[in-house]
Amino acid sequence: MKKQIKVGxxxxxxxxxxxxxxxxxxxxxxxxxxxxxxxxxxxxxALMRTEADYYEDYHDLLHTxxxxxxxxxxxxxxxxxxxEAARAGKHVMCEKPLGLSVPEMEEMISVCRKAGIQLMTAFxxxxxxxxVRAREAVMKGEIGEIISMKxxxxxxxxxxxxIEPSLSGGGALLDHTVHVMDLMNWFLPDxxxxxxxxxxxxxxxxxxxxxxxxxxxVKFDNGVFGxxxxxxxxxxxxxxxxxxxxxxxxxxxxxxxxxxxxxxxWFIDKVGKGQHHFWGDSMDDLLVKxxxxxxxxxxxxxxxxxxxxxxxxxxxxxxRSVETGQPVRL
Numbered sequence: 048m049k050k051q052i053k054v055g056x057x058x059x060x061x062x063x064x065x066x067x068x069x070x071x072x073x074x075x076x077x078x079x080x081x082x083x084x085x086x087x088x089x090x091x092x093a094l095m096r097t098e099a100d101y102y103e104d105y106h107d108l109l110h111t112x113x114x115x116x117x118x119x120x121x122x123x124x125x126x127x128x129x130x131e132a133a134r135a136g137k138h139v140m141c142e143k144p145l146g147l148s149v150p151e152m153e154e155m156i157s158v159c160r161k162a163g164i165q166l167m168t169a170f171x172x173x174x175x176x177x178x179v180r181a182r183e184a185v186m187k188g189e190i191g192e193i194i195s196m197k198x199x200x201x202x203x204x205x206x207x208x209x210i211e212p213s214l215s216g217g218g219a220l221l222d223h224t225v226h227v228m229d230l231m232n233w234f235l236p237d238x239x240x241x242x243x244x245x246x247x248x249x250x251x252x253x254x255x256x257x258x259x260x261x262x263x264x265v266k267f268d269n270g271v272f273g274x275x276x277x278x279x280x281x282x283x284x285x286x287x288x289x290x291x292x293x294x295x296x297x298x299x300x301x302x303x304x305x306x307x308x309x310x311x312x313w314f315i316d317k318v319g320k321g322q323h324h325f326w327g328d329s330m331d332d333l334l335v336k337x338x339x340x341x342x343x344x345x346x347x348x349x350x351x352x353x354x355x356x357x358x359x360x361x362x363x364x365x366x367r368s369v370e371t372g373q374p375v376r377l
Contacts, residue, residue, distance in 0.1 A: 052342050055081040055113040057105045057128055058120035059090050060208060061142050063169065063331060067117055068093055070332035076343045077335070083108045109135040115342055117169075117335070118142060121214040122221075126151040133164040140167040140338045140348075144225045144362065145355030147216035152359060156352040167338050167348035168355030170229045172291050174333035175306040178230060181295065185234055190297030193235060196273040197296075198227035202289025204279040210255040217366060218257025220247045223277035223289075224362035229350075230293055231265070231273050232357050239357070242266040244374040245365030251280055263365045286312075286321050 054077055056064060071077045079097045083105040084090045094101055102108040109116070109131060115138035118128045126146045132139050139159065145168050146152035159166040172178060184190065200223035208214040209222065232240075247261035259279040266272055281289050291306035309327030334350075341348045364375040 050343050052077050052115060052339050053080045053113045055108045055116045057083050057116050057118045059084045060121045061119040063142060064119035066331040067335050070335040074336055074339050077339045080113055081108045081111055113137060121208045122147055122216045123214050126155050129155045130158045133159045133162045138165045138342055140169055142169045144221060144359040145352060149360050152356040165348045166352035168350050168352060169334060170350050171330035171334040172226045172230055173233060174330040176327055177304045177306050181302045181304045182234055184302060190302055191299030193271050193295060193297050195271060195296045196231050198293040199276040200227045200291055201276055201278050201280050203281045203285060204252050204259055210257050212257055219259050219279045220261035220277055220365050221362045224263050224275055225358040227275045228358040228361050235267055235271060238267040238269045240265045240361050241268045241377055242374050243361055243364040243368055245368040247369050265361060
């Protein structure tokens with residue numbers, strides 16, 4: 048029998064926390080025993096559904112017998128929470144971006160490694176069916192050697208702490224680079240990004256303090272080029288939160304990925320706009336399942352802290368490129 052993994056959740060600042068909680072409820076090996084969030088009223092429903100204990104102070108949660116934590120705080124707190132959890136002997140799945148600087152992400156990884164703790168970065172897009180099938184085709188050599196990749200992650204402006212630089216560390220360039228950049232890295236496991244060029248602006252939401260639009264260009268050490276449209280350009284009336292697309296050009300063919308194409312489209316006058324109802328597998332469910340199964344079987348987590356660093360360092364280099372107007376070497 049697989050061993051049971053006791054999970055604690057730290058912060059519901061990021062909305063993914065609620066879907067991760069739902070996913071955990073469907074995993075026999077997982078039990079959520081504690082939830083910490085500064086405002087109990089915002090997570091009362093979650094507490095009712097799980098019967099987990101509430102902890103106003105996350106330190107008290109870390110002193111319990113949980114095996115692992117899932118961290119969905121504001122970006123600025125990722126490093127501190129991860130390091131404290133690791134030192135308390137708890138495995139960690141941390142929401143993206145892993146951190147807000149390369150040194151702090153390196154420290155997160157180092158502390159976890161020294162403590163014998165597994166650190167997983169929350170990149171659910173790896174579990175999208177279209178992405179999985181495309182990578183299988185690439186690994187089989189069906190399109191030859193990759194020459195270039197073009198991706199998009201265009202969403203709606205999230206508001207809240209996401210547009211407060213002191214809490215988020217940046218806007219759309221950081222928020223939406225990391226998902227598709229991780230996919231590009233995943234498709235090229237033996238290559239590293241060596242050069243980054245980016246530009247960003249505030250076009251759609253003049254009232255916010257961070258950029259809502261960006262394009263980021265990368266060059267890998269094997270000569271492959273990539274570009275990502277990373278923006279909060281979708282209006283409130285858009286049927287979904289956004290998109291994740293990827294076009295992979297190879298020497299023998301091309302693969303086009305529309306990650307959210309498994310949907311039904313509804314047009315209802317009463318609602319006033321079109322609706323997309325996704326019927327594919329839940330990427331968040333599969334993400335937490337991968338985390339729990341790795342811990343239960345004493346296997347390495349499928350998406351490491353290093354994976355988180357590799358994508359985030361590109362976004363951070365993008366900001367330096369925007370400031371200087373020049374490509375940045377990694």
